[in-house]
Amino acid sequence: MRSLALATALVLMPTAEALACGGFFCNREFPIDQAGEEVVFGVDDKLGTVTTHVSIAYQGASEDFAWIVPVSEQPSLFASSDALFSALRSRTEPRFSLQYDYAGECNWDILYDDESALDPQADNDGVTGGVSVVAEEQVGPYDTVILQATSSAELLTWLNGAGYDLPNTLDSVLAPYVADGQYFVALKLSAGQDTGDLVPLGMTYRASAASVPIQLTSVAATPDMPLTVYVLGEHRAVPDNYLHVRINEAAIDWFSGGSNYRDVISQAADEAGGHGFATDFSGPTSQLVGAVLPTGYSRANLDGAADPFEWIETLMGLGLPPSAALLGVLEEAIPFPQALADQGLTPQNFYDCLRCYTEYVDTTTWDATAATDILEQDLIQGMRDAQALLDAYPRLTRMTSSLDAQEMTVDPMFVFNPDIGQDVPNQRYATLRWDCTNGEDWSRATRTLILSDGREIQLPSLEDTWASGGTEFDAMEDGGLTDPAAIVIEDLGVSGDGDMMFDYRDQAAEDAANFGQEGVGCGCNTAPGLGGGLLLGLLPLVLRRRD
Amino acid sequence: MRLLPVIALLAACEPPERAPCAVDSDPLLELTPSGVPFGTFVDGDEAYYGPPPQGGAPYSPVDLRVSGLEDMDKGVLIELSAVDVDSGEDLGSLSYPTRLVCANVGDSAGNWLANDVHHRFYGWELDELPGRLMALTVAVTDQTDQRLETSFEAVLVQMD
Structure with a gap:
């Protein structure tokens, strides 16, 4: 049944692109979760238009690829660039860093006397009728058609008749969009194209706000599917018909670099009734100059390359992000030798170290200008357009949510609010203060986690943490500090500070102040299998270390 | 001297609970045009409608509160369902x-709130709606099939 391979509007299957690491195709940025939906909006208030870039990820047979998205007005379509998404991800992904502050003089001798003390494991082994064709055209690798319909059943019949082979369950999901008089953009891969040729789709249409047609996504949504929205415009963007959540920083696991951030977002969105967005980043796009297309790019340098080695090294020096599109360019410009494939090498291995395979590279027919033409046409032009998109707007806002299929009942819409704080950094900090004013050993020092909102959370010493069999975050979780995930839930709009619906800040401050006090938020570990018996068993060990 | 923290480790930990919404009153569903404080709207007052920013059928935003x-x-x-009071x-x-x-804050503390409920005037154009007296009925049904319903009548005015 082909319907399982359906890629509907904005439905992005998790795609962790497996790229070799060590050269051109090494991920040089922080590891970034690419699962979920990503949409970039450019909202032009003066023109009354919205430009949307939708990342399309799909796993399945090329002939089964089908993609449908409703749009309020007839759009003009264009092929977008993966480089836009990878640049925005890397520049705006929230990052959580712990800074260290030492009060007094910690005794670090134990580090050298007993190295096992550094290894928590030493004490802690236990430890995804009426359908009209408005336009048809080829856009990038896609055959596209824009439709209008008077009934969802007829629309579905038309699409299935045109070879889209969609499931009948789509009928009820399409119905509200048909009732709303929306246009439908449907894509298939053109003949000769395969799924490796997929590129994001761009659309420009008349509208005054950005909106994600999430109801259609529910057909093939994964549980707790992340949804990341980038909005370019004059001011900071906010969710209009969804709630805005401010994350409880105590819910972040600072000791693992915020690795649980997605879970926190998911919980916070649930606390907002399943319809909530957190702001990951808001800032001027002046920070994004050269983010997609490096400012140092000049084709003249490439045109002058004497051979493929010089050409690819010049290209590497530009700092272009690894991508399927870049790999495609390289394979066309400098063909990957079959002899190396027969030896089990991958194209990535080859291009990461071209000089390692000198004898396999044909330099006799080298044409730098022709190679650069391919690069320009297949990659650089898209990057140039994407960079121009960023440069055309003064501000970028990135917002994240997480939705289950049953929560995809209302299409989220985003508006601009000039009245609230405009800047939200994606780099977040907390401080871990070690109190060694009495010359304690570092492992016995009192530690305090200081959050940006001023909360000070007294943590167990490292030794006590190890003795508990858990982590600092476990202690905070058991003490109730990590709940709720949303410390504020608010209803924001086009102006003003919005209406606050839920505010846990005072209570959270009180919880933090009480944490570590006897009997309150005591930092114990109540995880199954780590009960009192184990803790009692560790008690003599803890006492022994004090001696 | 270091025993106290360890004893504290052994103590039962009960995460603090969030204050629940009160259930000690009769079930009540309140409805008001968005931006109009609950309890102040009088039938016959104006309610705004307009084109949704994302496009499509006109909409009118309302607020819902349940206790x-x-x-x-x-x-x-x-x-949500709406009819023209005069023409039906x-x-x-x-x-x-x-x-x-x-x-847990503001005038609605202790009540359940629905965020930005939008009635959509499917099949109608913007210029067909001004001046009509609309009866809007809203129902909320919970997981136990308990259903609350309320309505208001408002004169439709197009927002700027």
Whole structure:
């Protein structure tokens, strides 16, 4: 049944692109979760238009690829660039860093006397009728058609008749969009194209706000599917018909670099009734100059390359992000030798170290200008357009949510609010203060986690943490500090500070102040299998270390 | 001297609980045009409508507040339907499942709130609606099939 391979509007299957690491195709940025939906909006208030870039990820047979998205007005379509998404991800992904502050003089001798003390494991082994064709055209690798319909059943019949082979369950999901008089953009891969040729789709249409047609996504949504929205415009963007959540920083696991951030977002969105967005980043796009297309790019340098080695090294020096599109360019410009494939090498291995395979590279027919033409046409032009998109707007806002299929009942819409704080950094900090004013050993020092909102959370010493069999975050979780995930839930709009619906800040401050006090938020570990018996068993060990 | 923290480690930990919305009153569903404080709207007052920014059928935003029920965060069905009081014409209807949020601040503290409920005038154009007296009925049904319904009548005025 082909319907399982359906890629509907904005439905992005998790795609962790497996790229070799060590050269051109090494991920040089922080590891970034690419699962979920990503949409970039450019909202032009003066023109009354919205430009949307939708990342399309799909796993399945090329002939089964089908993609449908409703749009309020007839759009003009264009092929977008993966480089836009990878640049925005890397520049705006929230990052959580712990800074260290030492009060007094910690005794670090134990580090050298007993190295096992550094290894928590030493004490802690236990430890995804009426359908009209408005336009048809080829856009990038896609055959596209824009439709209008008077009934969802007829629309579905038309699409299935045109070879889209969609499931009948789509009928009820399409119905509200048909009732709303929306246009439908449907894509298939053109003949000769395969799924490796997929590129994001761009659309420009008349509208005054950005909106994600999430109801259609529910057909093939994964549980707790992340949804990341980038909005370019004059001011900071906010969710209009969804709630805005401010994350409880105590819910972040600072000791693992915020690795649980997605879970926190998911919980916070649930606390907002399943319809909530957190702001990951808001800032001027002046920070994004050269983010997609490096400012140092000049084709003249490439045109002058004497051979493929010089050409690819010049290209590497530009700092272009690894991508399927870049790999495609390289394979066309400098063909990957079959002899190396027969030896089990991958194209990535080859291009990461071209000089390692000198004898396999044909330099006799080298044409730098022709190679650069391919690069320009297949990659650089898209990057140039994407960079121009960023440069055309003064501000970028990135917002994240997480939705289950049953929560995809209302299409989220985003508006601009000039009245609230405009800047939200994606780099977040907390401080871990070690109190060694009495010359304690570092492992016995009192530690305090200081959050940006001023909360000070007294943590167990490292030794006590190890003795508990858990982590600092476990202690905070058991003490109730990590709940709720949303410390504020608010209803924001086009102006003003919005209406606050839920505010846990005072209570959270009180919880933090009480944490570590006897009997309150005591930092114990109540995880199954780590009960009192184990803790009692560790008690003599803890006492022994004090001696 | 270091025993106390360890004893503290052994103590039972009960995470603090969030204050629930009150259930000690009769179930009540309140409805008001968006931006109009609950309890102040009088039938015959004006309600704004306009084109939704994302395009499509005209909409009118309303606010909903529920009290006297529990577990509204586990899911409710919201149904909206509107008719022209004078002509009896159908001015659109829709329904969708959602979850409500228990407010703990402001005038609605202790009540369940629905965020930005939008009635959509499917099949109508903007210029067909001004001046009509609309009767808007809203129903909320919880997971136990307990259904609350309320309505208001408002003169439609197009927002700027």
